[in-house]
Amino acid sequence: MHRTYRDISPEDFPQVWQRPPFEDLLACLKQLHIEPSIWCPGEPRKTPREDQENTAHSRRKVIAYLGSIVGNALQWIKDDEQREIIWEEASRCLSQRCGRAGMGEITRRWPFQNRQAPFELIVREPPITGDSLGHKTWASSFLMARLLDSLVSGSLAHLLTPGRRESLKVLELGSGTGLLGIAAAAMWQVEVVLSDLPEIMQNLDYNIKQNRATVERLGGNIDSGVLIWGSENGNDALFSYGNRFDIILAADGLYDDDHPDLLYSAIREQLSSSPDSRVIVMSPIRDETTKRLIAQFRSSMSEIHLATLEEHILAGQDDWGDDDDEPQAVECWWAIFGKRDSGQ
Known part of the structure; x- marks a missing residue:
């Protein structure tokens, strides 16, 4: 035996x-x-x-x-x-x-259900060293990815119609391992551009390549490029012409003091001026500092006349710990922003 x-x-x-x-x-x-x-x-x-x-x-x-x-x-x-x-x-x-911080390279298989069929995304996470936090898949990315299908008939129904999908432009800011943006392309059947810093792009492009066949089978497409928030230098040619994206996604981009202004500036430069355009942001509420950063970001968004159309708190889990015990519980704030006069 x-x-x-x-x-x-x-x-x-x-x-x-x-x-x-x-x-x-x-x-x-x-x-x-x-x-x-x-x-x-x-x-x-x-x-x-x-x-x-x-x-x-x-x-x-x-x-x-x-x-x-x-x-x-x-x-x-x-x-x-x-x-x-x-x-x-x-x-x-x-x-x-030894917990996620102590692990080397890992690969996770993320299951999804949508209106077409269940599918799985395979995402590699390199060893996390120094400040390479973009090499980890964070709780907010998976939580937001699981929301995407419900938005098709809900808050984004005016954009995700069969007649508009082909021309719709979607951008993910700070894609990290790419789980959220890849899932959006698959679930929404649209082209999504994933972006991050130069040092994150090698692994991001690897994950895009690993999942491209799945996304295309479901009717979506993926592109990627370097986009440095708040900088005009070093960015991919994809971003040469500003204000062309109808939907912008960003998960877990508010954890340092300068992030609210940087994220706001990237949105200001890339979001379409159409009253139908939307921004969806999610951030873990880790502590009082995170609450302050979220409030600062919301205030900045109002400066470009983007109002909070809806916001919610979701319970999730993450494995950013020192051992292999059960994942830590984490609450995540998420919101949809749009033009004040959009009527949505």
């Missing part, structure tokens, strides 16, 4: 003092991998080690077991390449138990 290490105690794993063969150690480590979590509201988080590691005590034992492998010379395994494989696998399993 095939042995399943998820179902047994860590004490029964192949122990280094037993000098287990390479094949046994590798099989055990492969089963100890943790798949990256996703956060569907109202659904429990599902991970491959859910039953095995359901207590802090059990998790500590697994971590101790992995540490015993990483710290062992594995001298009974004579092949140098095989030893390296075991150390790499054990180290990867350890990093997966």
